[in-house]
Amino acid sequence: MSAAVHGGPQDRGANRPRQATPLLSARGLRLAFGGVKAADGIDLDVMPGEFLAIIGPNGAGKTTFINMSTGYLKPQDGTITYDGQPIIGLSPRAIVRRGIGRSFQLPQLFTEHTVLENAALAIAAHAGIWSPFTPLLRRGYHDQAMALLDRFGLGPVAQSRADALNEGARKLADIAMAVALQPRLVLMDEPTSGVAAAEKMGIVETLVRVLRDTGVTAVFVEHDMDVVARFADRVAVWSQGRIAALGPPQQVLNDPAVLRDVIGIEASPPSGAGH
Amino acid sequence: MSATDRALAAPPRTMRLPEALLAVLGAAALVLVAFLAPWLKFVLTVALAKGIAVLGILLLLRAGQVSFGHSMFLAVGAYTVAFLAPAVPEALLLLPLGALLAGILGLVIGLFVVRYRDIFFGMLNLALSMVLYSLLEKLYALTKGTDGIRVSGLTFAGITPDRETQEWVMFGLALVLAIGFGLLVRAYLASPMGRALAGIKTRETRLEFMGVSARRVLLFAYVMSAVMGGVGGTLVAMTTRHVTPQLAYWTSSGELVFIAILGGAGSALGPFLGATAFELVRVYAAAAVADAWQMILGGVLLAVILFAPGGLWGMLTSRLKGRGA
Incomplete structure (x- = not known):
C-alpha cells in the first residue's frame, strides 16, 4: 500500500492548497480498541474552504477520526489543533462552541419534535x-x-x-442542524448512506450548494466514488487506521493501488473522476 | 421525486385542542363539586396538592426519566410547615418557605442524580428518599417518629378563619396554585429549555453536539419539580393537619408516578385529571370495599396502561378529536 501514498504525511506540502494555515490539523493520532488500531499515526491538514472526502473500507478508522476531532473519543497519542488551538481533551460541547459541527451516520434528530x-x-x-x-x-x-x-x-x-421523514430528508435535516450552529468546519459521517441511489446526487448537490454559499469547510466520509469524484477537492484514503493516499480525486481515484486495495479489485474508476 | 417531496407525504401535525378551555371547565367543575358535596372539598384539595407535585414528575417524564423517590420533596414541604408553624403560623409565608427548602434540597440532590439515566436515576431517587424517611422515622426527639406532628394554629394573611372558611381558603389556594403552576409548566415545556428537556428522551447525544449541557437542562427541570413537590407538600400538611414520615415512604413516591401515568404526560392538565381520579377512586373504593380498594386502583391502572397509554388526558383528547372529525 505504501506505493499508493500520494500527498500523505511525507509530501503533504505538494498537495496543500495555497492557504498557509490549516483549519484543522492532526498529528500522530493513535487510538486502538483492544488489538484493533483505529488510528495508527494519522497526520492530516484540512485547509479553510476545502471539501475533503475520506474514503476507505469499513473498520478503517474513518468515523474514529471524526469522533476524535469532535471530542467524542480521546486519542491515546497525538495532537489535533483547530484554528491553531489544541482541542484534545475538550468536551464535544466545548468543541462545538469553537466552531466544529458534525452530522451522524445515523441522523441524530429529536424524533418527537x-x-x-x-x-x-x-x-x-x-x-x-x-x-x-x-x-x-x-x-x-x-x-x-x-x-x-x-x-x-x-x-x-x-x-x-x-x-x-425519509432517509434523504433526515440526512439533510441532520446536517442543517449542524449548520444552524454557524460552524466554520463541518464533519459529516456518510451523508448519503442509506439514501436511495436516485436521490443521492440531488441531496449532495443541495448540501454542497448550501455549504459553499456559507463558506463552510467540510470533511465527509463517503462510500460513493461518483459523489467523491464530483464534489471533493481532495480525497484522503483511510486503510487500517492510516492515511494510504491523499490528493485530488482524479489522481487518487485512478491510482491502481487504491482501486485494488481500498475500493476493491473489480472496481473501475468512477465515471466522473478527472472532471 | 426528491427526498423532500416524498417526505411531504408525512401526516401533518394534529391541531392543538383548546387546552385552556378544558382547564377552565375542569376548574369550574371542581368548584361546583366542592359546592354540591362540601365533604369532598378536603379530597379535592389534597388531589390538587398532589397534582402540583405530579406536575414535577411530568417534567421528568418528558425527559424520559422516572423518579421513584419524589415524595421526599413533598415531605420536605410538609415538614417545613410542621416544624415552623409554631413559630411562623402564617400559611402565606410557610408556602414559599416549603418550596424554597424543597428547591434547595432538589438542587443538592439534583447535582448528583442528573448524572444518571433510566433505572439508575429512578433507583437513586428512591434510595435518597428512603434515607430521608429513615431520618424522619428514627429522629424521634425532633420528628416524633411515626406518630407524626400535628399542625395547628395556621393564619392566612394574619386571619385565623373558622373551620369551614379555612377549608374553602385551602381549596382556593390549591386551585390557584394548580392553575399557576400548570401555566408555568406549559410555558416552560414550549420554551427552548423545555424542548431541549424533551430532547434528552430522544437524542441526548445531539444536545451535547449542539453545545448544550443535557445535565444542566435536566437539573433545571429537577429543581423545578422539587419546588412543585415542596408546594404540594405544604398544601397537604396545611389541609390534613398531620404530618408523618409516611409522606416520604417509597409507596408515596410510587403513588405520584401512578397518578402521572393515570393522568397522562401529554398535557399539564394530565396530573390534575389523574390526581382527582385517583383520590375519588380511593375514597369511593375504600368506602365500598374497605379491604380491596387497592385492588380496584390496580385494576384501574392496568386498564389505563392496556387501553389508554396516553392516560386519562390521552383518552379525553382522542374522544374530543373523534367527535370533531
Whole structure:
C-alpha cells in the first residue's frame, strides 16, 4: 500500500492548497480498541474552504477520526489543533462552541419534535437556550429556522415530525442542524448512506450548494466514488487506521493501488473522476 | 421525486385542542363539586396538592426519566410547615418557605442524580428518599417518629378563619396554585429549555453536539419539580393537619408516578385529571370495599396502561378529536 501514498504525511506540502494555515490539523493520532488500531499515526491538514472526502473500507478508522476531532473519543497519542488551538481533551460541547459541527451516520434528530422545532432548537442552542419561559417558536427563531430549512429544501416538511421523514430528508435535516450552529468546519459521517441511489446526487448537490454559499469547510466520509469524484477537492484514503493516499480525486481515484486495495479489485474508476 | 417531496407525504401535525378551555371547565367543575358535596372539598384539595407535585414528575417524564423517590420533596414541604408553624403560623409565608427548602434540597440532590439515566436515576431517587424517611422515622426527639406532628394554629394573611372558611381558603389556594403552576409548566415545556428537556428522551447525544449541557437542562427541570413537590407538600400538611414520615415512604413516591401515568404526560392538565381520579377512586373504593380498594386502583391502572397509554388526558383528547372529525 505504501506505493499508493500520494500527498500523505511525507509530501503533504505538494498537495496543500495555497492557504498557509490549516483549519484543522492532526498529528500522530493513535487510538486502538483492544488489538484493533483505529488510528495508527494519522497526520492530516484540512485547509479553510476545502471539501475533503475520506474514503476507505469499513473498520478503517474513518468515523474514529471524526469522533476524535469532535471530542467524542480521546486519542491515546497525538495532537489535533483547530484554528491553531489544541482541542484534545475538550468536551464535544466545548468543541462545538469553537466552531466544529458534525452530522451522524445515523441522523441524530429529536424524533418527537417537528423538523421546524429541530432546526429552531439548534438555532436557539447557538444563541443560548437558557430562557425557560419564552416559546421556542417565537418569531425570531421560527423565521430563522424556516429560512435554514428552505435553504436545504426542507421547507415543505417543516411541520412534519422528524421520525416521519425519509432517509434523504433526515440526512439533510441532520446536517442543517449542524449548520444552524454557524460552524466554520463541518464533519459529516456518510451523508448519503442509506439514501436511495436516485436521490443521492440531488441531496449532495443541495448540501454542497448550501455549504459553499456559507463558506463552510467540510470533511465527509463517503462510500460513493461518483459523489467523491464530483464534489471533493481532495480525497484522503483511510486503510487500517492510516492515511494510504491523499490528493485530488482524479489522481487518487485512478491510482491502481487504491482501486485494488481500498475500493476493491473489480472496481473501475468512477465515471466522473478527472472532471 | 426528491427526498423532500416524498417526505411531504408525512401526516401533518394534529391541531392543538383548546387546552385552556378544558382547564377552565375542569376548574369550574371542581368548584361546583366542592359546592354540591362540601365533604369532598378536603379530597379535592389534597388531589390538587398532589397534582402540583405530579406536575414535577411530568417534567421528568418528558425527559424520559422516572423518579421513584419524589415524595421526599413533598415531605420536605410538609415538614417545613410542621416544624415552623409554631413559630411562623402564617400559611402565606410557610408556602414559599416549603418550596424554597424543597428547591434547595432538589438542587443538592439534583447535582448528583442528573448524572444518571433510566433505572439508575429512578433507583437513586428512591434510595435518597428512603434515607430521608429513615431520618424522619428514627429522629424521634425532633420528628416524633411515626406518630407524626400535628399542625395547628395556621393564619392566612394574619386571619385565623373558622373551620369551614379555612377549608374553602385551602381549596382556593390549591386551585390557584394548580392553575399557576400548570401555566408555568406549559410555558416552560414550549420554551427552548423545555424542548431541549424533551430532547434528552430522544437524542441526548445531539444536545451535547449542539453545545448544550443535557445535565444542566435536566437539573433545571429537577429543581423545578422539587419546588412543585415542596408546594404540594405544604398544601397537604396545611389541609390534613398531620404530618408523618409516611409522606416520604417509597409507596408515596410510587403513588405520584401512578397518578402521572393515570393522568397522562401529554398535557399539564394530565396530573390534575389523574390526581382527582385517583383520590375519588380511593375514597369511593375504600368506602365500598374497605379491604380491596387497592385492588380496584390496580385494576384501574392496568386498564389505563392496556387501553389508554396516553392516560386519562390521552383518552379525553382522542374522544374530543373523534367527535370533531
